[in-house]
Amino acid sequence: MATKIPTEILIKILKNVQSFRSTKDLYSSLLVNRIWCKVTIPILWELPLGQECHADDKELRKKSLCIRTYISYQDYNSNSNNNKNESRILFREMCKLIINRCSYLNYFKLARVTKNFSKNFDNYSDSIGSILKLPGAPKVFKKLETFISEANDELYRPLYGLFTLICNNILNMELKINSYSYDQVQLLAKLIIVQKRLENLTIIDNRYTDCNLLFWAIISQKEKLKSLRLKKLYYNRYMEKLQPIGQFTSLQELYIENCYGLYNSDCLSLASSFTQLSRFHYFHSSYSNKCPQRFIIKILKTANINLRNIYLELYPAITFETFSAILNYCTKIIKLTLLNLRPEQVIEIFNNNFNELRRFSFGCGKGLDANKLLCQMAKNVPESLETIEIRMGIFSANSLRKFFEGWCCCKGGGENKKIIVKRTVQTWLTLSDEHFKVIEEYGVQFNIEE
Structure with missing residues (x-):
């Protein structure tokens, strides 16, 4: 008959068995008997939060995902008939558990919550905001590197204000604005301004709120930002400022999608600030009122030969002036994507001596003679071209052969x-x-994508 071990002794033994690198032994102890299982379960649930995270330990980072399980239970509890006060107390205690067992947080995301959860906390937004007032919270959040917010502004507004006071070393920030609230825009603008080493910033506005404050917050980070992504922002007019904008000395990547108001003349000073830009992506859909052609051309002219990757999708077509700016200023381009082109513009790309062009993607409208275009392209394919992506009509096998002859020169020469x-x-x-x-004859890699 097996010797019985007192529960207190068993707890101490199993806690010594635990390791932040392996939990296999603890999982085995679950199968001994009910007592061992009852003792082991709490240790396993505490384990991911009870060890200091090592930056190179991917396994431990995976284990920390259990935090999502804890939070999801709170969502389930909020949907039940429990007293609302009990729900708020439980939420606060879970936050205390996480904070007490973390040395620091480097990633924090505010997700949009379910309707019932939000209803349970309605008029109690201080319960959310008080997270950063918990003992030890400022120290834990001080090293935050990535912050993503796609949350309801009413519920999380107190949290934004406290973030501004505590978190000023964020590297990566993604902000989604889901209301017309001026207060939310103001708080998020302040959060951007106080950052000391912000490198990657994404702002998405699903309501087309007037975001002038955010524009000036972005400008305040002109010496640090390396990547800037803006989607559906609405620019009305610049607020009166006496000082010049200056240059974005570190910005390498600029992504703009359906931002309104950039066609205004006073935006040209902003476009002239992107001197070090190497990647420029601009998307303008048919739902936008007016394409900011002068703004785009100014960016192309300012960044000039620094631009190595360009993606333009402009509705209904890329204008002659914009296309000419690419040919004249962006001669060191490596990757070029131009949609809604005319066939003659495609040929001009091939004839423009882009000696470093490695990937060219283009699309042409309906009514195109694809066979004729392929044969014309074959006459002057850049030697550096490695990948070509086409969006056009049906072409014959003979036309494809002629293009390969001009591109690969000989059969079997298309392996790269x-x-x-x-x-x-x-x-x-x-x-x-x-x-x-x-x-197969020319050995070219061939993919078809929908």
Whole structure:
């Protein structure tokens, strides 16, 4: 008969067994009997939060995902008939547990919560904001490096204000604005301004709020930002400022999608600030009122040969002036994506001596003679071109062969070349055995993507 071990002794033994690198022994102890299982379960649940995180320990980072399980239980509890006060107390105690067992947090995300959860905390937003007032919270949040917010502003507004006082070393920030609240914009602008080493900033506005304050907050980080992504921001007018904007001395990547108001003339001073830009992505859909052509051209002219990666999708088409700016100023381009082009513009790209162009992606509208275009492209393919991505109509196997002859020079010489065809399921059916025979002859990598 097995000797019985007192529960107190068993707890001490199993706690010595635990390791932040391995929990196999603890999992085995679950199967001994009910007493061992009852003792082991609390230790396993505490384990991910009871060890100091090592930056190179990916396994421990995975274990820390249990925090999401704890939070999700709170959501389940809020949907039950428990007293609302009990729900708020439970939420606070879980936050205390996490803070007490963390040396620091480097990633924090405020997700949008369910309707019932939000209802339970309605008029008690101080319960959320008080997280940063818990003992030890300022120390834990001080080293925060990544902050993502896609939350309801009413519920989390007190939290934004405290973040401004505590978290000033954030490297990566993604902010989603989901209301017309001026107060929220003001708080988020302050949070951006106080950062000492902000490198990557994304702002997405789903309501087209007037975001002038955010523009000036962005400008305050002009010497630190390396990547800036803006989507659906609404610019009305610059607030009166006496000092000049200056240059974004570190910004390498600029991504803009459907931002209104950039066509105003006073935005040109902002466009002239991106002198070190190497990657520029601009998307303008058919739902926008006016494309900021002068703003785009000014960026191309200012960044000039520093631009190595350009993506432009402008509706209804890329204008002559914008296209000419690319040809004249961006001669060191490596990766170029231009949608809604005319066939003659495609040929101009090939004739413009882009000696460093490695990837070219383009799309042309309906009514295009794809066979004619492929044959024209074959006459002057840049030697540096490694990948070409096309969005156009049906082309024959003979036209594809002529293009490969101009691109690869000889059969079997396309081992380092790749062609990607962006097509629909219907056009995929038009590729014949002859097409694939040509592809095999020249050894070109060939992909079809929908």
